[in-house]
Amino acid sequence: MTDEYAYDAVVIGGGQSGLAAAHYLTGQGSSTAVLEAAPEATGSWPRYYDSLTLFSPARYSSLPGRRFPGDPDRYPHRDEVIDYLRCYAAGLDADIHTSTPVEAVSVSDGAGFAVTTGSGAVFTAPRVIAATGSFGSPSLPAIDGQEEFGGRILHAGEYRNPAEFAGRRVVVVGAGNSAVQIAAELAEHAEVVLASRAPVRFVPQRPLGRDMHFWFTITGFDAAPLGRIVKEAPTQPVFDTGRYRAALDAGRPERRQMFTAFEPEGVVWPDGTRTPVDAVVFATGYRPHLPYLVGSGALTDTGIPRQRQGVSTTHPGLGFLGLEWQRTPSSNSLRGAGRDAAYLVRRLQPAALRRGEHAR
Numbered sequence: 001m002t003d004e005y006a007y008d009a010v011v012i013g014g015g016q017s018g019l020a021a022a023h024y025l026t027g028q029g030s031s032t033a034v035l036e037a038a039p040e041a042t043g044s045w046p047r048y049y050d051s052l053t054l055f056s057p058a059r060y061s062s063l064p065g066r067r068f069p070g071d072p073d074r075y076p077h078r079d080e081v082i083d084y085l086r087c088y089a090a091g092l093d094a095d096i097h098t099s100t101p102v103e104a105v106s107v108s109d110g111a112g113f114a115v116t117t118g119s120g121a122v123f124t125a126p127r128v129i130a131a132t133g134s135f136g137s138p139s140l141p142a143i144d145g146q147e148e149f150g151g152r153i154l155h156a157g158e159y160r161n162p163a164e165f166a167g168r169r170v171v172v173v174g175a176g177n178s179a180v181q182i183a184a185e186l187a188e189h190a191e192v193v194l195a196s197r198a199p200v201r202f203v204p205q206r207p208l209g210r211d212m213h214f215w216f217t218i219t220g221f222d223a224a225p226l227g228r229i230v231k232e233a234p235t236q237p238v239f240d241t242g243r244y245r246a247a248l249d250a251g252r253p254e255r256r257q258m259f260t261a262f263e264p265e266g267v268v269w270p271d272g273t274r275t276p277v278d279a280v281v282f283a284t285g286y287r288p289h290l291p292y293l294v295g296s297g298a299l300t301d302t303g304i305p306r307q308r309q310g311v312s313t314t315h316p317g318l319g320f321l322g323l324e325w326q327r328t329p330s331s332n333s334l335r336g337a338g339r340d341a342a343y344l345v346r347r348l349q350p351a352a353l354r355r356g357e358h359a360r
Contacts, residue, residue, distance in 0.1 A: 015043020018131035020341035134286035145262035174283030
């Protein structure tokens with residue numbers, strides 16, 4: 001016999017965006033289930049590399065209803081974020097089902113949706129929020145000769161620490177924050193080249209003595225046209241106190257134009273030179289991870305949600321959270337998760353659905 005559960009809302013994903021959505025849903029009196037595939041509701045944070053530190057201070061890294069503890073001007077470590085999310089989840093008035101992967105979402109016979117889990121249980125609700133982010137779908141480019149390469153190829157999502165790469169020859173691909181941080185860390189233990197199609201663009205972490213998030217707040221950067229200009233830039237800026245620029249200036253890591261091909265022993269550079277390589281780490285981003293919506297009509301043929309500012313344009317009552325540039329430059333960060341969740345929950349209220357506002 002199939003276990004069936006009825007709720008006012010179902011949130012798929014127990015990371016920062018899903019938990020923020022649950023906060024607002026329960027705050028309006030909606031019975032809410034959060035379905036999380038992992039053993040606890042801490043999102044992708046336990047799988048990030050060991051040395052990861054936020055580039056937003058604690059005062060700007062809180063979810064709604066709970067201040068990030070400790071010195072508000074410090075930059076929290078990955079493990080502090082995990083602890084914070086763990087406590088945040090424990091304080092929610094929602095039913096959080098961990099170790100509960102979602103297999104499919106379909107329109108139910110009545111109003112709303114039927115969410116089927118890996119165990120066969122079915123959760124029904126008139127509102128579903130897909131908040132599984134993108135960590136589960138790393139983006140890896142196809143490069144000539146890749147199948148013949150004898151070294152290791154991995155995505156930044158698989159990287160944990162430099163220990164296994166000590167004394168090796170490594171190429172890190174990318175020009176964003178993760179690429180530069182991983183390459184600089186590896187360069188203290190290995191021979192490292194940072195390969196990118198465009199030069200790294202550094203911006204100061206603390207202009208005029210204030211963290212950049214202070215300036216984002218007082219200027220309204222997230223809602224300003226400047227945010228869209230940054231989105232269209234060929235590379236995203238790397239926030240730096242000076243450490244990473246100094247590392248690249250010193251050649252640790254060396255920065256080179258993106259290689260053109262793999263060969264069995266290494267890579268081939270645009271000038272035709274060859275370098276033996278043991279491993280290549282691609283810090284090349286992610287794509288939305290929404291396998292449970294494939295075939296529903298809610299996604300394009302390439303798996304991109306059909307949505308406007310997080311609200312589905314195809315299915316009334318369906319929403320998305322944690323998408324990169326969903327509404328603002330911070331949509332897939334701790335800083336922006338609460339703001340986007342508040343907006344989406346307002347737009348997915350039953351009265352709004354009856355008025356047909358989902359497509360506006």
